[in-house]
Amino acid sequence: MDRVTVQVAVCGPADCSPQEERWAREVGRLLAGRGAVVVCGGQGGVMAAVAAGARAAGGTVVGLLPAADRAGACPDLTVVIPTGLGQARNVLIVNSADAVIVVGGSWGTLSEVAHAMRRGGVPVVALGGWRVLDRDGREPPGVRHAATPAEAVRLAFPPDADSGTDDAFRDAADC
Template sequence: MPFQVAVCGPRHCTEQDRNNAYRVGELLAQRGAVVICGGGVGVMAAVTAGARSAGGTVIGIRPNDSREGACDDLSATIVTNLGEARNAIIVQSADAVIAVGGSWGTLSEVALAMRRGDIPVVCVGGWQILDATGAPVPGIHHAETPEDAVDRALS
């Protein structure tokens, strides 16, 4: 069975998020991992394009009830019609999760991945989570570069 990495991130992302996501996709494909993502725009489209440029397999897990709005170049599109509950499926299907950039949807995926507790969770950019004492909640690896993120995810 191929190693599967979920790559999460905002629809509305920065140029740097987009570049990071593209590179993450490229690296994952080069190293033989299947990419699982939300299959939409922003970070999702960028990681899809990156992985496909390197001949990788990318599965898009869509929230709505049709393939409308899905990236054209996905290897396959899963039409869940679950709304944001589909985030749980993206996370559950992954052997590792990489989040690029920050948004509420992305945060829900990071939280669900940490809730699982059994896979690497890596963030490139994005939000910080502090506990009630103001200290960072441990467990997330914050990567400086796409290369570092992919190394961690596949380690």
């Protein structure tokens, strides 16, 4: 397998604001335009919006559901994977990704940020949502913050990521 399609996890709350929904839809559209496979939790809110944006742009969207069946899957998924793992599926979502984009925030979303940061080696980009502080009140290094969907996608895709391989993401951790 010389060339592997880039997979980008997009995480966010099922109960999101209208702004977060617009952002997620645009992130999905932009990722599909870059040829990335979108990986998400496969349900409502940010997950449904990113799936709709990517699917409308001709992209592929994989949803990893918390339940052991397909009930509750959003309609724009290309591939539905019922995990039966509940919130533990968050680890699978971020471990499946070459980069993680977080839109908005909830407790489940915060867990996905934490798992992605503990994993290391992948860009993690936040568009709105949580800002984590260390014990001294400073933001720890690692999570990049974006102001727009286009900036979030740009920060997730290093300049050489257009090659379509995940090698560009392995080299991107220090961008």
